[in-house]
Amino acid sequence: MKGDTVLVTGGTGYIGSHTTVELIEAGFKVIIADNLSNSKEGVLDDIEKITGVRPAFYREDCTDRKNFGKIFKENGIDAVIHFAASKAVGESVREPLKYYGNNLLSLMNLIGLMMENGVGNIVFSSSCTVYGQPKVLPATEESPRLEATSPYGNTKRICEDILRDSITAYGNFRGIALRYFNPIGAHPSALIGELPNGVPNNLVPYITQTAIGKLECLSIFGDDYDTPDGSCIRDYIDVVDLSKAHVAALNRMLDGKSEKPYEVYNIGTGRGVSTLEIVKAFEKVNGLKLNYKITGRRKGDIEAIWGDPSKANRELGWKASRPLSETLRSAWAWEKHLASLEK
Ligand code: UFG
Helix, strand or coil: CCCCEEEEECCCCHHHHHHHHHHHHCCCEEEEECCCCCCCCCHHHHHHHHHCCCCEEECCCCCCHHHHHHHHHHCCCCEEEECCCCCCHHHHHHCHHHHHHHHHHHHHHHHHHHHHCCCCEEEEEEEHHHHCCCCCCCECCCCCCCCCCCHHHHHHHHHHHHHHHHHHHCCCCEEEEEEECEEECCCCCCCCCCCCCCCCCCHHHHHHHHHHCCCCCEEEECCCCCCCCCCCEECEEEHHHHHHHHHHHHHHHHCCCCCCCEEEEEECCCCCEEHHHHHHHHHHHHCCCCCEEEECCCCCCCCECCECCHHHHHHCCCCCCCCHHHHHHHHHHHHHHHHHHHC
């Protein structure tokens, strides 16, 4: 609640920076910890421009328990939101130990430090990847978690278990895992957004970089799936809406409203949109033509997934509200902002 102090790990990253803005605007004090492996310190300036408040910042790595522990010693922390993790699916297949090492150890250290310092509330970034290809759509929180298709996906599943088991074992400890569907878009100010490292893997940054001319042509990975237009279907969630879900989850725990010590919520729109629909909507709302071609399927892609967010709607009092058109406009505004900085 207002005035509480939240430690945001990975707070200069894509979802972390947007969530920091929403937390500050809701009256929380934010401390960011980030090792800057996939983000830039300059994001702090942009957060300050948007909110008028500069969050405290520690350049620390959650896997370094000793140094990370200083953050807890030096601050009175009420809750933690844990974003910091490695997240590239392809890289995780090539370097599984990096992913198991980073993602599992970070969470385990964090839980240990929270216990030592009497901090009893955590929101964990999980993913709809834990559902794999669900047999029944939309996926609900009760849908079975399937065998992960990548080491990255497996770390999300194992981290959920580490959190659940720790909460069961230790008293005075609550946690909420948010299973994100596909986060896209940028802040309406266009001052913060997604900053992919190298050539993007994800659809929307690939689209915007193609539109601006950094990349030549978008490949649509397959139009022969068993879907209405043959391309894959996802539940694209606006990053600002997603960020607000974190504030709602924190408030639920801090206001003592959690019904169980460990809770899980789908964070999505409840609507499936195809890759081709995203491309067409992007062209329409931004008044441009995108250079794209249909190519073969991408190995490991899920054909179709979207989630049922009604549990989050009901229990968190949260609902995705930004229309897809606005989200896609914000993604393009962000890409243009980046281009203007490079001039
Ligand atoms: N796509 C293309 N061309 C591209 C990039 C993507 O056609 O250049 C298509 C994909 O085939 C897929 C859709 O756009 O159908 C979305 O792809 P993304 O890579 O943006 O997202 P994914 O759903 O594949 O992966 C995301 C996250 C993962 C997470 C997964 C959970 O990036 O971290 O959701 O399902 F594990």
